[in-house]
Amino acid sequence: MKILIVEDERELAKSMVQYLRQESYVCETAYTAQEALEKILLHEYDCILLDITLPDGNGFTILEKLKKEEKLEGVIIISAKNSLDDKIKGLNLGADDYLAKPFHLSEMGARISAVIRRKRFDGNNSISVHELTIDLLGKVTTVNNLLVDLTRKEYDLLLFLISNKNRVVSKNAIAEHLSGDAAEVFDNFDFIYAHMKNLKKKLAEANCPDYIKTVYGLGYKFEA
Amino acid sequence: MKLLKRTVKNYILYSALLLLICTPIYYLSIHRLFVNEMEEELFHHKNNFKKTLDKLENEKDIQLYQLINEEFQLKETSKWPISDSLFTYSQYDSLEKTFVPYRALRTGVTVQGTRYELLIRESIVGNTKLVTAIVAIQTTLLVLMLIGFILINRKLSKVVWDPFYTILEKLKNYQIDKDLTIDLPHSSTAEFRDLSEALVHLVNKSRDAYLSQKEFTENASHELQTPLAIFRSKLELLMQGADISSEQAELISSLLNATDRIVRLNKNLLLLSKIENRQFLSRQEILLSSALTQSLGLYKQMAQEKEIKITTHIISEIAIKTNPSLLEILLSNLISNALRYTPAQNEVRIEIEKKSITIRNPGEPFNFPNKIFDRFNRESRTTQGNGLGLAIVKKICDTEGIPITYHYLQGSHLFSIDF
Numbered sequence: 025m026k027i028l029i030v031e032d033e034r035e036l037a038k039s040m041v042q043y044l045r046q047e048s049y050v051c052e053t054a055y056t057a058q059e060a061l062e063k064i065l066l067h068e069y070d071c072i073l074l075d076i077t078l079p080d081g082n083g084f085t086i087l088e089k090l091k092k093e094e095k096l097e098g099v100i101i102i103s104a105k106n107s108l109d110d111k112i113k114g115l116n117l118g119a120d121d122y123l124a125k126p127f128h129l130s131e132m133g134a135r136i137s138a139v140i141r142r143k144r145f146d147g148n149n150s151i152s153v154h155e156l157t158i159d160l161l162g163k164v165t166t167v168n169n170l171l172v173d174l175t176r177k178e179y180d181l182l183l184f185l186i187s188n189k190n191r192v193v194s195k196n197a198i199a200e201h202l203s204g205d206a207a208e209v210f211d212n213f214d215f216i217y218a219h220m221k222n223l224k225k226k227l228a229e230a231n232c233p234d235y236i237k238t239v240y241g242l243g244y245k246f247e248a
Numbered sequence: 249m250k251l252l253k254r255t256v257k258n259y260i261l262y263s264a265l266l267l268l269i270c271t272p273i274y275y276l277s278i279h280r281l282f283v284n285e286m287e288e289e290l291f292h293h294k295n296n297f298k299k300t301l302d303k304l305e306n307e308k309d310i311q312l313y314q315l316i317n318e319e320f321q322l323k324e325t326s327k328w329p330i331s332d333s334l335f336t337y338s339q340y341d342s343l344e345k346t347f348v349p350y351r352a353l354r355t356g357v358t359v360q361g362t363r364y365e366l367l368i369r370e371s372i373v374g375n376t377k378l379v380t381a382i383v384a385i386q387t388t389l390l391v392l393m394l395i396g397f398i399l400i401n402r403k404l405s406k407v408v409w410d411p412f413y414t415i416l417e418k419l420k421n422y423q424i425d426k427d428l429t430i431d432l433p434h435s436s437t438a439e440f441r442d443l444s445e446a447l448v449h450l451v452n453k454s455r456d457a458y459l460s461q462k463e464f465t466e467n468a469s470h471e472l473q474t475p476l477a478i479f480r481s482k483l484e485l486l487m488q489g490a491d492i493s494s495e496q497a498e499l500i501s502s503l504l505n506a507t508d509r510i511v512r513l514n515k516n517l518l519l520l521s522k523i524e525n526r527q528f529l530s531r532q533e534i535l536l537s538s539a540l541t542q543s544l545g546l547y548k549q550m551a552q553e554k555e556i557k558i559t560t561h562i563i564s565e566i567a568i569k570t571n572p573s574l575l576e577i578l579l580s581n582l583i584s585n586a587l588r589y590t591p592a593q594n595e596v597r598i599e600i601e602k603k604s605i606t607i608r609n610p611g612e613p614f615n616f617p618n619k620i621f622d623r624f625n626r627e628s629r630t631t632q633g634n635g636l637g638l639a640i641v642k643k644i645c646d647t648e649g650i651p652i653t654y655h656y657l658q659g660s661h662l663f664s665i666d667f
Contacts, residue, residue, distance in 0.1 A: 104477075129480075191488055
């Protein structure tokens with residue numbers, strides 16, 4: 025799986041590469057719009073992470089170029105502006121998703137995995153980890169072909185962890201992924217523990233091995 | 249009090265005072281002058297009489313003289329000598345049917361060897377008549393003077409003060425967050441011209457300061473996003489390490505929580521300055537109840553976790569024309585605020601009626617109810633809130649021109665918005 029990261033902030037680009045390499049992704053970076061255009065024309069990518077504000081140009085022009093060349097890989101726009109106009113403009117130009125800085129790397133991981141799945145399998149797809157299978161279209165989870173009845177939050181939680189397989193996902197990232205801004209209402213992450221407890225219990229009852237490891241004080245990790 | 253009124257009031261007071269003091273003085277001096285003149289006249293009469301004494305030969309002549317000169321009275325007397333004396337007395341006048349005051353001179357004369365008491369008198373004009381005349385004249389003068397003052401003042405205020413009132417009106421209508429510059433009239437009066445120039449200078453300086461402060465907040469928030477993204481990403485990478493001790497895990501966790509708070513704070517500051525800078529311009533007709541349902545959807549889970557029941561009562565449907573994002577932020581912040589301060593196992597009640605929405609939730613009274621809409625005024629430092637939620641609510645209401653009120657009633661917080 026090949027990913028292009030177009031980001032002028034080298035340290036951020038480095039972090040993104042480092043995080044994605046832990047999974048089976050092959051990453052390339054471009055620090056300028058020029059560099060990005062060259063790479064796009066030469067190579068095929070499964071996903072492009074595109075920062076809108078670049079020193080030598082606007083990310084939107086790259087997006088337009090991609091559209092013209094009919095090379096619309098899964099593009100995720102990254103912006104520090106978090107403006108609705110940018111988001112709408114980007115999506116209208118053919119981008120698949122929009123990620124506002126500062127984002128959690130695990131959130132980025134989940135978005136990339138979703139975009140790639142959509143592109144590869146035309147939306148009709150599923151994820152399998154040994155006996156565990158998630159049908160993304162029907163939002164149905166099965167263990168050894170037996171249905172596990174998960175709530176919406178438990179399903180989202182499981183998918184988020186699998187999308188960041190073998191990496192520690194922080195409680196903070198989970199809370200934001202599950203509840204967005206509403207997570208602010210809570211003074212602690214107790215509600216995540218409750219969901220996690222139920223999810224683990226349901227999977228165990230379905231004879232699924234305990235893939236979800238608790239990383240003390242930090243978060244969780246789906247190990248497989 | 250208006251400038252015109254104040255001036256006229258002072259004029260009236262001064263004139264009335266002048267009238268009160270001057271009338272008696274005026275009256276007394278005129279009276280004095282009058283009486284003096286009369287006394288001189290009386291002595292003059294007496295001297296004239298003495299000159300004619302030789303011509304009066306007998307009693308008959310004397311009586312004739314008296315008849316011709318009404319003011320003379322001669323009486324034989326035994327008292328002698330009679331010194332000259334002046335006095336005032338009143339006598340009933342049967343013709344005018346009133347007492348007439350007289351000023352008289354009593355003296356003694358010898359006519360052909362007979363001693364007579366001579367009384368020469370002159371009637372004085374009645375005091376009251378004099379006073380009335382003087383007061384009438386003075387009052388007329390005063391009234392004429394005042395009418396003059398008012399007319400001149402009105403004319404002056406129209407012509408001379410006109411630029412002042414124009415400046416005042418323009419200043420009242422000036423809004424630093426909406427208007428670009430202020431256009432003040434150029435008066436020919438030096439003071440008003442100076443005033444205009446000073447005000448234009450002041451307004452421009454304030455506006456510059458306001459703009460740069462506004463831009464600063466937005467730029468600073470934008471610029472912070474990238475370093476925050478780097479910081480957060482490095483923490484997440486640090487977390488991936490295989491051999492992290494529990495102490496290290498705790499440190500990383502604290503850092504992650506602090507980062508979350510900075511990120512939220514920065515996001516809200518950016519939002520606040522975006523609202524201030526009017527970056528939410530598009531307008532759309534939205535059904536309030538459906539906007540509410542959408543916002544509530546985000547908090548349903550949270551409410552369940554906290555065992556708080558949210559009930560909505562839609563008494564009448566209303567559609568409002570506003571920016572959809574702003575409306576969503578407004579409702580979400582109010583719901584989030586209500587959930588934050590509602591104790592577990594309680595109810596948040598939301599009501600839409602006529603043109604207003606009311607959010608009511610039980611809770612302890614706020615310590616500073618007057619400051620709840622201020623930035624960074626958080627009731628309790630232990631909560632995760634960043635003290636900007638209600639400031640954002642207020643800012644949205646202000647820019648959209650919709651009034652919001654807060655009350656604490658029977659143990660409940662009540663926020664009402666009238667669209």
